[in-house]
Amino acid sequence: MLRPAILATALAAAFPVSADADLDALRAELKEMKSTYEARIQALEARLQQADAAPVPIAAQADASPQQGTAAGNRFNPDISLILQGKYAHLDDIEHRHISGFLPAGHDHGAPRGFSLDHTELVMSASVDPYFRGYFNLALLDEEVAIEEAWFQTTALGHGVSLKGGRFLSGLGYQNQQHPHAWDFADNALMYRALFGEAYGNDGVQLKWVAPADLFMEFGVEAGRGANFPGTDRNRNGAGSYALFGHLGGDVGASHSWRAGVSYLHAKANERDGDVDDLNDVEAETLFSGKSKTWMADFVWKWAPNGNASERNFKFATEYFRRSERGSLLCVDNTADGGACDGTEDATRSRQSGFYAQGVYQFMPRWRTGYRYDRLNPGSVDFGANNAFLPVSEHKPARHSLMLDYSPSEFSRLRLQYSQDKSMEDLRENQWFVQYIHSLGSHGAHSF
Amino acid sequence: MKRLLVYLALCLPVSAHAALNVFACEPEWAALAKEIGGDDVKIYSATTAFQDPHRIEARPSLIAQMRRAALVVCTGAELETGWLPVLLRDAGNAAVQPGRPGYFEATRFVPLLEKPARLDRAEGDVHAAGNPHIHTDPRNIARVGAALGARLAEIDPAHAADYRARGEAFAARWQTAIARWETRAAPLRNQPVAVQHKSFSYLLAWLGLREVATLEPKPGVEPSVGHLARVATQLQTTPAKMVLRAAYQSPRPADWLSQRTGMPAVALPYTVGGNDQANDLFGLFDDTLDRLLKAVP
Numbered sequence: 110m111l112r113p114a115i116l117a118t119a120l121a122a123a124f125p126v127s128a129d130a131d132l133d134a135l136r137a138e139l140k141e142m143k144s145t146y147e148a149r150i151q152a153l154e155a156r157l158q159q160a161d162a163a164p165v166p167i168a169a170q171a172d173a174s175p176q177q178g179t180a181a182g183n184r185f186n187p188d189i190s191l192i193l194q195g196k197y198a199h200l201d202d203i204e205h206r207h208i209s210g211f212l213p214a215g216h217d218h219g220a221p222r223g224f225s226l227d228h229t230e231l232v233m234s235a236s237v238d239p240y241f242r243g244y245f246n247l248a249l250l251d252e253e254v255a256i257e258e259a260w261f262q263t264t265a266l267g268h269g270v271s272l273k274g275g276r277f278l279s280g281l282g283y284q285n286q287q288h289p290h291a292w293d294f295a296d297n298a299l300m301y302r303a304l305f306g307e308a309y310g311n312d313g314v315q316l317k318w319v320a321p322a323d324l325f326m327e328f329g330v331e332a333g334r335g336a337n338f339p340g341t342d343r344n345r346n347g348a349g350s351y352a353l354f355g356h357l358g359g360d361v362g363a364s365h366s367w368r369a370g371v372s373y374l375h376a377k378a379n380e381r382d383g384d385v386d387d388l389n390d391v392e393a394e395t396l397f398s399g400k401s402k403t404w405m406a407d408f409v410w411k412w413a414p415n416g417n418a419s420e421r422n423f424k425f426a427t428e429y430f431r432r433s434e435r436g437s438l439l440c441v442d443n444t445a446d447g448g449a450c451d452g453t454e455d456a457t458r459s460r461q462s463g464f465y466a467q468g469v470y471q472f473m474p475r476w477r478t479g480y481r482y483d484r485l486n487p488g489s490v491d492f493g494a495n496n497a498f499l500p501v502s503e504h505k506p507a508r509h510s511l512m513l514d515y516s517p518s519e520f521s522r523l524r525l526q527y528s529q530d531k532s533m534e535d536l537r538e539n540q541w542f543v544q545y546i547h548s549l550g551s552h553g554a555h556s557f
Numbered sequence: 558m559k560r561l562l563v564y565l566a567l568c569l570p571v572s573a574h575a576a577l578n579v580f581a582c583e584p585e586w587a588a589l590a591k592e593i594g595g596d597d598v599k600i601y602s603a604t605t606a607f608q609d610p611h612r613i614e615a616r617p618s619l620i621a622q623m624r625r626a627a628l629v630v631c632t633g634a635e636l637e638t639g640w641l642p643v644l645l646r647d648a649g650n651a652a653v654q655p656g657r658p659g660y661f662e663a664t665r666f667v668p669l670l671e672k673p674a675r676l677d678r679a680e681g682d683v684h685a686a687g688n689p690h691i692h693t694d695p696r697n698i699a700r701v702g703a704a705l706g707a708r709l710a711e712i713d714p715a716h717a718a719d720y721r722a723r724g725e726a727f728a729a730r731w732q733t734a735i736a737r738w739e740t741r742a743a744p745l746r747n748q749p750v751a752v753q754h755k756s757f758s759y760l761l762a763w764l765g766l767r768e769v770a771t772l773e774p775k776p777g778v779e780p781s782v783g784h785l786a787r788v789a790t791q792l793q794t795t796p797a798k799m800v801l802r803a804a805y806q807s808p809r810p811a812d813w814l815s816q817r818t819g820m821p822a823v824a825l826p827y828t829v830g831g832n833d834q835a836n837d838l839f840g841l842f843d844d845t846l847d848r849l850l851k852a853v854p
Contacts, residue, residue, distance in 0.1 A: 236655075239654075239656065242646070262646070264646075264651065264654050265651045265654070266649065266651060267649070267650065267651035267652065268649070269624050269648070269649040269650065270649050271649040317649065318649065319620065319621070319624045319647070319648055319649050320621075320624075321624055321625050322621060323618075323621060323622075324621060325617030325618060325620055325621040326621070327617075327620075327647075356617070357617075358616070358617025358618065358620075358621075359617060359618045359621070360616065360618040363605060363607075366614065366616045366617065366618060367617075368617045411614060411616075413614075415605065415607040415608065416604075416605065416607070416608050416613075417607050417608045417609055417805055418609075418612055418613075418614060419609045419611075419612045420807055474779045474807075475779060517778075518678075518681075518682070518777070518778060519612075519639075519682070519777075520678060549678075552635070552638045552639060554615065554638065554639050554640055554641075554642045554643045555615070555639070555643070556615055556643055556647070557614055557615050557616055557617060557643075
């Protein structure tokens with residue numbers, strides 16, 4: 110539209126002393142150009158109106174300079190997400206929940222009966238600089254704020270090597286690194302409850318190496334404070350626990366993929382606290398000092414037709430553990446309350462095992478159903494002289510769980526779960542859960 | 558013996574440098590890298606045409622491939638946000654981290670359409686930077702190809718001349734092909750179409766097709782029967798010539814609508830490998846046009 114005007118100005122400047130005749134001819138030409146332009150503009154406007162609902166023609170965008178794009182995941186600096194979780198639980202009224210034959214592992218968030226709020230998770234992560242990235246996960250509940258994870262990880266070492274430092278969930282097993290919102294069931298596997306309470310976290314360092322091969326091979330070693338169950342805080346220099354893990358994985362055709370691994374955890378405990386009911390059925394406090402060694406094996410297999418998981422997919426996961434502990438156990442004198450323990454400290458050793466296996470099937474978009482079987486083996490437990498005061502259970506805790514979940518989008522999920530829980534001797538409990546998990550904010554990418 | 562050692566010493570670095578490992582997030586970029594890289598690159602495509610690039614599992618095999626990659630070629634614009642960050646994090650490969658020359662995002666070299674006016678998850682799975690399905694317009698492939706050729710030359714200077722030569726040859730063939738496609742596609746101009754997901758916005762803009770309905774109620778949200786019924790009613794007043802879907806998408810919504818309204822459901826290959834004819838970038842657009850023209854008499 111500007112062109113005729115510019116042209117006129119340019120021409121006027123170029124021929125300041127032209128003859129009148131020339132000027133008239135020029136004016137006529139300009140007028141004609143103007144009218145043709147106007148006609149063309151009208152035609153264009155008509156076409157624009159016609160193409161009302163059509164997308165913006167690329168020509169209109171062609172002048173726009175190419176994206177000064179942001180790298181994946183760096184849209185917000187840092188990425189922030191908030192996870193809202195809560196549930197309704199229909200449970201029996203059981204005063205002292207525990208897993209028969211197993212010492213209670215740390216603080217266990219059993220679900221209260223009725224409506225309740227689960228931990229609200231606040232997650233932040235970002236690149237620190239070209240050399241490190243940072244991650245932070247805070248779990249919030251009434252009167253309780255727990256830093257679940259707060260770590261840095263190197264990004265520039267190369268050669269498949271990365272070093273992580275701070276507080277992190279250990280690379281042991283499969284489920285261990287998943288936060289509760291990523292679990293496929295409303296509650297934790299019995300195996301993880303018995304081993305770590307929720308999951309094994311540590312303050313320390315992790316060195317990981319991925320081999321340069323077609324087959325996925327990952328090896329890691331961790332050393333840390335070891336303050337969490339099965340270890341304890343010991344007020345010492347050096348490492349209180351160390352862990353080793355290795356994972357292999359790959360694809361079979363386009364539709365199948367798998368990962369398998371073996372892990373080992375060595376932890377030291379000093380007067381590790383555990384509340385159990387003694388032979389007089391009175392609550393007794395036990396203090397364990399010694400070494401705890403855990404072996405774990407894990408296997409995950411996923412299927413999706415042609416590798417396209419958005420319609421239908423299936424996931425199978427199983428993990429197995431063996432834990433042996435050796436040391437001394439003190440059962441604090443509780444005779445004043447009518448208890449059996451008299452404060453004896455004696456050598457103790459135990460060897461226990463267990464596993465879970467679960468399958469989750471997405472049978473149509475948004476809908477998944479799953480079944481999980483948990484089973485633990487109390488194995489052999491020897492309390493030494495304390496055998497006279499403390500029960501040794503032969504009961505093999507087990508649980509069946511069935512779940513159905515519905516995810517309106519990848520940011521929200523509603524779940525119904527039924528469990529038949531036989532984790533306590535002489536008790537068969539029917540449990541019902543209705544759960545919601547919602548995530549706000551940046552898109553959380555999930556591991557395999 | 559000495560001569561043999563010298564010979565080996567001369568040979569080894571060359572053979573160790575034989576092929577540059579390229580990790581392509583989507584098949585279209587694998588095909589483009591093949592056109593420009595030729596035998597100087599070894600390409601791994603992380604996804605196939607039958608997989609939804611928004612929803613890929615960060616599988617161990619992908620981490621293993623990412624570990625050895627010298628160049629990662631992805632779409633960007635948050636298309637791979639659900640899985641690529643995990644691969645980059647777990648592979649321990651410093652050369653392909655965002656910001657390094659080994660990390661290439663195609664959407665950075667192309668003007669994007671459909672930048673959302675409102676960034677709210679209530680709008681579905683919105684991509685803040687704009688619609689990421691840029692490769693459905695061949696002119697974008699040319700833009701990305703030029704940038705990719707330059708990037709390959711930067712990473713692998715020993716073969717820079719080869720990349721340049723192949724890149725120029727490809728660009729010339731591609732321009733000719735674009736002219737051919739544009740002539741063929743003349744009857745498609747201004748034709749109304751319905752789409753399942755906004756996968757074809759660039760294709761439609763290029764060919765001047767008009768998108769009159771989207772089957773997904775919101776981007777990334779599966780169409781429900783109720784929503785499809787509303788779309789069917791809407792299409793009675795503003796009819797469309799066909800309903801388009803990508804090879805990786807479920808045929809059910811488009812087929813259902815096709816039965817209700819009588820307009821043909823057209824499955825476009827969407828990317829290289831989406832059907833037998835779309836075996837390279839040229840085949841992809843030849844076949845896409847074949848199918849579109851078949852539906853518009």
